[in-house]
Amino acid sequence: xxxxxxxxxxxxxxxxxxxxxxxxxxxxxxxxxxxxxxxxxxxxxxxxxxxxxxxxxxxxxxxxxxxxxxxxxxxxxxxxxxxxxxxxxxxxxxxxxxxxxxxxxxxxxxxxxxxxxxxxxxxxxxxxxxxxxxxxxxxxxxxxxxxxxxxxxxxxxxxxxxxxxxxxxxxxxxxxxxxxxxxxxxxx
Amino acid sequence: xxxxxxxxxxxxxxxxxxxxxxxxxxxxxxxxxxxxxxxxxxxxxxxxxxxxxxxxxxxxxxxxxxxxxxxxxxxxxxxxxxxxxxxxxxxxxxxxxxxxxxxxxxxxxxxxxxxxxxxxxxxxxxxxxxxxxxxxxxxxxxxxxxxxxxxxxxxxxx
Numbered sequence: 256x257x258x259x260x261x262x263x264x265x266x267x268x269x270x271x272x273x274x275x276x277x278x279x280x281x282x283x284x285x286x287x288x289x290x291x292x293x294x295x296x297x298x299x300x301x302x303x304x305x306x307x308x309x310x311x312x313x314x315x316x317x318x319x320x321x322x323x324x325x326x327x328x329x330x331x332x333x334x335x336x337x338x339x340x341x342x343x344x345x346x347x348x349x350x351x352x353x354x355x356x357x358x359x360x361x362x363x364x365x366x367x368x369x370x371x372x373x374x375x376x377x378x379x380x381x382x383x384x385x386x387x388x389x390x391x392x393x394x395x396x397x398x399x400x401x402x403x404x405x406x407x408x409x410x411x412x413x414x415x416x417x418x419x420x421x422x423x424x425x426x427x428x429x430x431x432x433x434x435x436x437x438x439x440x441x442x443x
Numbered sequence: 444x445x446x447x448x449x450x451x452x453x454x455x456x457x458x459x460x461x462x463x464x465x466x467x468x469x470x471x472x473x474x475x476x477x478x479x480x481x482x483x484x485x486x487x488x489x490x491x492x493x494x495x496x497x498x499x500x501x502x503x504x505x506x507x508x509x510x511x512x513x514x515x516x517x518x519x520x521x522x523x524x525x526x527x528x529x530x531x532x533x534x535x536x537x538x539x540x541x542x543x544x545x546x547x548x549x550x551x552x553x554x555x556x557x558x559x560x561x562x563x564x565x566x567x568x569x570x571x572x573x574x575x576x577x578x579x580x581x582x583x584x585x586x587x588x589x590x591x592x593x594x595x596x597x598x599x600x601x
Contacts, residue, residue, distance in 0.1 A: 275511075275514065275515050275518060278510075278511045278514060278515070279511060282507045282510050282511050283507040286502075286506060286507045286510075287499070290500065290502050290506065291499065291500050294500045294502075300500075300501075300502065303500075303502070304502065304503065304506060307506065307510060308509070308510045308513055308514070311510050311511075311514050312513070312514055312517060315514055315517075315518055377489065377490075377493040378493045378496040378497055378498065379498060380493075381490065381493040381494060381497065382497040382498060385494070385497070396494055399459060399461075399494075400459075400491060400494035400495045400497075401494070401495065401497060403495075406461050421456060421461060424455075424456065424459060424461065425455055425456055428455040428459070428487070428490065428491075429455065431490065432455075432490065435490070
């Protein structure tokens with residue numbers, strides 16, 4: 256872990272000196288995480304690939320604004336986040352958080368159906384349902400559970416205060432659960 | 444809001460590992476005496492566990508290579524454009540000076556090549572003509588450069 260971090264710092268330092276050969280190791284290092292995040296946001300492979308390339312273009316353009324000793328991955332993802340949000344605003348005019356906040360109270364009516372559904376192929380089923388959520392909810396779920404970012408890292412990527420991140424994640428989970436419930440009934 | 448309701452509201456975040464120390468303590472204490480909340484936390488953990496195990500997406504094996512090549516190519520083009528802009532600025536400055544000297548020389552010629560007889564009106568005309576020339580040239584140069592920039596942006600989005 257230490258050697259990986261050291262390696263990233265070295266490569267980022269080379270990038271700050273405009274040595275583009277640093278990309279030869281940085282791009283492959285982050286490609287899985289970054290592409291997965293962009294795909295979750297865009298919902299389309301070719302768009303995600305384009306956003307992936309644009310992210311690295313912007314990294315080069317703005318590398319002078321990167322603060323030394325800060326977390327490079329958070330900075331990288333914040334660039335990707337801004338591009339993804341721009342994409343959604345330009346290409347898909349619907350609101351980023353089109354759904355009203357999910358009912359934040361617990362739904363006892365769905366407990367049994369939910370339990371039955373999530374016990375079988377739940378990862379695949381949940382993945383399908385997550386794709387139907389508004390982008391800002393998909394995003395926070397991806398950053399937390401797939402990228403395994405801590406809350407302060409998510410806040411850095413999304414450039415939002417910690418309470419906002421908590422609220423957004425809470426709403427995302429409740430909305431996801433609301434949408435899981437009827438499918439659980441159907442799956443039985 | 445009583446403790447039960449408050450804890451109930453925290454369970455989704457508890458399963459996400461996002462509680463503060465104080466919230467963590469509150470939830471932990473409540474779960475010791477509330478089986479319903481304990482069961483509810485287990486359900487949330489099934490969901491958050493599944494979220495961590497979503498199938499990994501597939502992508503082009505050459506994505507990284509293509510990206511590195513594209514970024515390097517674009518950066519090289521930008522560097523060339525910066526060099527072009529530098530020489531263009533130099534040419535505009537030189538043109539302004541050349542124009543100024545030419546007009547002054549012309550004014551001196553009218554006055555039988557006596558620079559000491561050039562009037563302030565002639566100098567003003569020389570400055571005016573030089574500045575107009577510079578503004579027009581700079582405008583054309585800016586238009587050309589911005590056109591190239593628009594084309595670059597278009598290509599990057601296409």
